Amino acid sequence: MSKIPVQRVDLIFEKITCKEIFEKVLQSKPEEIIQSVIDSGLKGRGGAGFPTGLKWQFAAREKGADKYIVCNADEGEPGTFKDREILDEVPEKVFCGMAIASLAIGAKIGYIYLRGEYKFLVPKLENKLAEFQQLMQDLGHDFRIELRLGSGAYICGEESALFESIEGRRGEPRNKPPYPTKSGLFHKPTCINNVETLVYTVMIQKYGAMHFRELGTKDSRGSKVFSVSGDTPTAGIYELELGMSVREFVDVFGDGDTKAVQVGGAAGFCVPRKRFDETIIGFEGVPTGGSMKLFNSSRSMYNVLHNYLDFFAEESCGQCTPCRVGCQQLLKGIEAVKKGEKSHKYLDELVKLAATMKIAAKCGLGQSVGNAFSSIVENFKEEIIY
Amino acid sequence: MIINEELVKEAVKKHGSSRAALIPVLQELVAGKNYLSDLDMVEVAREMNLSAADVYGTATFYSFLDTRPRGKYVIRVCKTISCSMKGKNAILATIEETLKIKLGETTADRKFSLLETNCIGWCHKAPAILINDEPYTELTPKKVTEVLREYIKQ
Numbered sequence: 001m002s003k004i005p006v007q008r009v010d011l012i013f014e015k016i017t018c019k020e021i022f023e024k025v026l027q028s029k030p031e032e033i034i035q036s037v038i039d040s041g042l043k044g045r046g047g048a049g050f051p052t053g054l055k056w057q058f059a060a061r062e063k064g065a066d067k068y069i070v071c072n073a074d075e076g077e078p079g080t081f082k083d084r085e086i087l088d089e090v091p092e093k094v095f096c097g098m099a100i101a102s103l104a105i106g107a108k109i110g111y112i113y114l115r116g117e118y119k120f121l122v123p124k125l126e127n128k129l130a131e132f133q134q135l136m137q138d139l140g141h142d143f144r145i146e147l148r149l150g151s152g153a154y155i156c157g158e159e160s161a162l163f164e165s166i167e168g169r170r171g172e173p174r175n176k177p178p179y180p181t182k183s184g185l186f187h188k189p190t191c192i193n194n195v196e197t198l199v200y201t202v203m204i205q206k207y208g209a210m211h212f213r214e215l216g217t218k219d220s221r222g223s224k225v226f227s228v229s230g231d232t233p234t235a236g237i238y239e240l241e242l243g244m245s246v247r248e249f250v251d252v253f254g255d256g257d258t259k260a261v262q263v264g265g266a267a268g269f270c271v272p273r274k275r276f277d278e279t280i281i282g283f284e285g286v287p288t289g290g291s292m293k294l295f296n297s298s299r300s301m302y303n304v305l306h307n308y309l310d311f312f313a314e315e316s317c318g319q320c321t322p323c324r325v326g327c328q329q330l331l332k333g334i335e336a337v338k339k340g341e342k343s344h345k346y347l348d349e350l351v352k353l354a355a356t357m358k359i360a361a362k363c364g365l366g367q368s369v370g371n372a373f374s375s376i377v378e379n380f381k382e383e384i385i386y
Numbered sequence: 387m388i389i390n391e392e393l394v395k396e397a398v399k400k401h402g403s404s405r406a407a408l409i410p411v412l413q414e415l416v417a418g419k420n421y422l423s424d425l426d427m428v429e430v431a432r433e434m435n436l437s438a439a440d441v442y443g444t445a446t447f448y449s450f451l452d453t454r455p456r457g458k459y460v461i462r463v464c465k466t467i468s469c470s471m472k473g474k475n476a477i478l479a480t481i482e483e484t485l486k487i488k489l490g491e492t493t494a495d496r497k498f499s500l501l502e503t504n505c506i507g508w509c510h511k512a513p514a515i516l517i518n519d520e521p522y523t524e525l526t527p528k529k530v531t532e533v534l535r536e537y538i539k540q
Binding site for chain 1: 465466511520
């Protein structure tokens, strides 16, 4: 991996002493902490990309003593596996990020919602958590973290579904607004951040907002941990500066025969070879929670799309009709076209259905099915039909 | 049945009887006996002062809270795209052949159940499976046979 023209970064996995950083942060006012996160330009690393500093500011402005910090560790997007590695390698930095957030917004309790598939991490996390609680006690900061496990439901990565799950219910997303900073966990003001986002807030406190801001581009500041898989000789986890094109990415990670890259997982977009040069990986182009999946010319994009739709049809919570029925119909639809039971023109109807789901579905799951669907169907129509 | 009641009481004692404790209680039961029977869920409802329908509705939302009898070791084969591209079918076929069961079935001795699951977060080391909580990655038919042999011995 010496020929890397894309900029490698080492912030997330850098071994640091959280005690020193937290002692420093304890000297700051909440507004100063929030301002530094705003100045850094950090946006949420789970995929949706909401400005982290603003989220903290909204939560800080809410009145009342009962507020929560939630770490979203329900990493379920196909092709994403970086949060597992972060929690395995540097759990204390995740806890430290939550503690910094608790200072910023004025919360006393934090929850980590870890997907059930990562239950094997629990003994290690509990050990590290005990050390962390001791540190909080020693430093005199009243903040406690509880660990909760998911049980195999992708939808619980959606923030309001995650709250429902912690509250002991079916993981069905709520209507928005109100947003979590106003009414989140137990209907109290809640600041929910992705694992990686929380670690970046620690590094921003360590090196300063400008250090982070200088990396990346105007729309996508900083760096990001990418989960690279599929047809690549170098699958794995890489922290890279934001702002590279898909072409630059493929030049490093491709196998020389890359025909498409799925950016952002099943809920993301398929970028075909002809668009590699013009497509920027970031909020100005194609955003991603980190999932980068490469496909070479031996792969059938029909099989890829079928796999994604099968995934969504199973993981749709079933609460709203556009998603519940839409996922099933898209899946049946491409099967019917493949078998020749429907003419290829039927694909246009299906694209319209996907567009309707984008408008009408209640949450991010149903709204994003059309991303992969339309970008694969439009760029690889022949493969879907024949 | 007496054992069920005791298990439920223990779990509720450990996690509390507030609504937020429901999923931890159900998870504890599944970890102990691999699935939730109808009677378990009725008992949980009674202990936690909820309706049985509510407990059933919550449990059945989550794919890891099994409401059908499962073996001591639940094997979940990841079927999402990376694993599917990297030979998941061969892994599945090898497990079926070794344990003499089909997908969705449990061995006669109640030791193994074989299921598929969605992305388990090991795409860079595909194909991957979970046996209960333990992930096994970069599998080949030979490697998965060896893994199973260890479990069969236990």
